[in-house]
Amino acid sequence: MIKPTIPGLNIGDITIPVPIIQGGMGVGISGAGLASAVANEGGIGVISAVGLGLNEPDFKTHFKEANKRALQKEIRKAREKTSGLIGVNIMVALSDYDNLIEGAVEENADFLFLGAGLPLKFSEAFPPERLRSMSTKVIPIVSSAKAAKVIFNFWEKRFQHIPDGVVVEGPLAGGHLGFKPEQIDDPAHALEKLVPEVVTELQPYEQAFGKQLPVFAGGGLYTGQDIFNIMQLGARGVQMGTRFVATDECDADIRFKQAYIQSEKKDVTIIQSPVGLPGRAIRNQFLDDVSAGIKTPFQCPWKCLRTCDFQEAPYCIAVALTQAKDGHLQNGFAFAGANVWRIKEIVPVRTLMNTLIAEYQEAAQARHPANHVYSR
Numbered sequence: 001m002i003k004p005t006i007p008g009l010n011i012g013d014i015t016i017p018v019p020i021i022q023g024g025m026g027v028g029i030s031g032a033g034l035a036s037a038v039a040n041e042g043g044i045g046v047i048s049a050v051g052l053g054l055n056e057p058d059f060k061t062h063f064k065e066a067n068k069r070a071l072q073k074e075i076r077k078a079r080e081k082t083s084g085l086i087g088v089n090i091m092v093a094l095s096d097y098d099n100l101i102e103g104a105v106e107e108n109a110d111f112l113f114l115g116a117g118l119p120l121k122f123s124e125a126f127p128p129e130r131l132r133s134m135s136t137k138v139i140p141i142v143s144s145a146k147a148a149k150v151i152f153n154f155w156e157k158r159f160q161h162i163p164d165g166v167v168v169e170g171p172l173a174g175g176h177l178g179f180k181p182e183q184i185d186d187p188a189h190a191l192e193k194l195v196p197e198v199v200t201e202l203q204p205y206e207q208a209f210g211k212q213l214p215v216f217a218g219g220g221l222y223t224g225q226d227i228f229n230i231m232q233l234g235a236r237g238v239q240m241g242t243r244f245v246a247t248d249e250c251d252a253d254i255r256f257k258q259a260y261i262q263s264e265k266k267d268v269t270i271i272q273s274p275v276g277l278p279g280r281a282i283r284n285q286f287l288d289d290v291s292a293g294i295k296t297p298f299q300c301p302w303k304c305l306r307t308c309d310f311q312e313a314p315y316c317i318a319v320a321l322t323q324a325k326d327g328h329l330q331n332g333f334a335f336a337g338a339n340v341w342r343i344k345e346i347v348p349v350r351t352l353m354n355t356l357i358a359e360y361q362e363a364a365q366a367r368h369p370a371n372h373v374y375s376r
Ligand SMILES: Cc1cc2nc3c(=O)[nH]c(=O)nc-3n(C[C@H](O)[C@H](O)[C@H](O)COP(=O)(O)O)c2cc1C
Pocket: 022, 023, 024, 025, 026, 027, 029, 048, 050, 089, 091, 115, 116, 141, 169, 172, 173, 174, 175, 176, 218, 219, 220, 221, 239, 240, 241, 242, 243, 334, 335, 336, 337, 338, 339
């Protein structure tokens, strides 16, 4: 059957049939269930490596080993359900970042998406020759052309090698944001502005290394028309998070998904997370209590995030997000993108992907009537 699609692309030896990355969503929201469903539709399904070890018996005593083991189990679980593309999202700020990278590469993840910090250092297990030869592709997540430049410049000098592309995440995204609070509404930092800047920044590296460096754009993208528009500005694909939460296959509890459906525009808010970054979330009683100065005392035996000021933090972000993911929203809150309030129903991933593709097609035809794109 001929199926209309969005133009795919290759990264090295990997073919991406539909250039939609399902963004990694921490503490088990994007696990094997969601990632494999997206991969089965031709996109890149991404497992977030944050906090997966919580259910392992030795989490409290050996949290690094527990997290790595749990991540590897999750990748294997996804592989059982799909032969499509599976990536792993790892926050650079995690204190067990090195172990998680090792876990993902050992399992031959197709991609590593490295965000929440600049991926400049790798453990001794990853000397430059291993970075250059491994089949797993590395895609940093950045919020500016400057950050992309710092990463590529450093890699070129240190590893004589560069990453395989970039995700640019704009200020309308859900979750932690790589912007200062005053930059969030500043048009100078809008995604439409960032994408061409990053594309231009990478061009000299494409020439020097003789490889294409696709830029994927994310943050607030909602329709296939949005995908078309941002690709007209130079993106080769997109990363989307919020829309994938409201799917049957998303690994969060139904009450987490319902918080999305029930949200109104006025509920979408920016918080200052204990991690030291702003984040976008859906306002609820828990967050109102935090704003009112009410603290949820906690003990932190493992310090999962290097940047967390846990002695001053009013609550534990890992616990709050996990409670919300499990449906206990009275004990936590839901991260979400700026357009969450537009979501009205929970649909299968296949329906969402087909809708986005059809909307993209409509937008492409309206712009270029002769340019009908089909996959075969
Ligand atoms: C609930 C939730 C959790 C997220 N967790 C992470 C994470 O652990 N690591 C990360 O790099 N990005 C995280 N993100 C960002 C997404 O991967 C994605 O880039 C972003 O959601 C894109 O914007 P959109 O939600 O408007 O589509 C999260 C987003 C949401 C909504």
